[in-house]
Amino acid sequence: MVFSLTTERLDLTDMTGGDLLKIRRIARDPGVMRYVLIWLENDEDVAGFLNHAISEAQAEGRMQYHLAIRIRQTGAFAGIALLDIDPVLRTTAEVGCILLPEYWKAGYASEILESLLAYGFGPLALHRIFGKCDALNSASARVLEKGGLTYEGTHREDVWLRDHWRSTKYYAILAGEYRAGRR
């Protein structure tokens, strides 16, 4: 069965083999990938990422949701949304998204975050959801803040990201905070 989440303007669905070229477009755009900590450095990495996403979608006790973002009105592929449950802790997950540039600044990331939080704290019954971003990625930080996640600190220069030492900002929201905010 194909998994999907819906937002006001988007469908977030399991990926298919037909998404390969679009994911390749994301991977080849340095402006999109500048701050992204997913290794899609060549076509082999892209194919591996997609194959992993497709096989994870079939897994029993699914822990990873790597979803295609599609504009409902047109069906166009707009990017990738992620919800990764920590396989050891099981009650914590990371969320994130990558959009093609023509879809930036239209409120889509905020819509996606809202939907991932609703799914994570609803059907998945998670206790904690976090997002992390490059300290230079002000767009991503703003999305997380706007979504109600609290800034928890920065890991200084914790990873070499293609051309710079990335410092990583962490944001999180707890189930109780989420429920209190929705009253």
Ligand SMILES: CC(C)(COP(=O)(O)OP(=O)(O)OC[C@H]1O[C@@H](n2cnc3c(N)ncnc32)[C@H](O)[C@@H]1OP(=O)(O)O)[C@@H](O)C(=O)NCCC(=O)NCCS
């Ligand atoms: C980060 C990203 C997902 C944001 O998506 P988006 O759909 O443009 O974000 P939204 O339209 O929902 O904007 C949410 C808030 O962020 C702000 N924002 C968006 N882009 C911004 C930018 N470049 N600089 C500063 N603020 C920005 C918006 O103004 C809005 O805040 P406001 O309501 O107070 O005005 C998108 O820029 C992207 O895909 N970037 C490339 C991949 C990436 O870096 N992903 C994150 C990896 S951690």
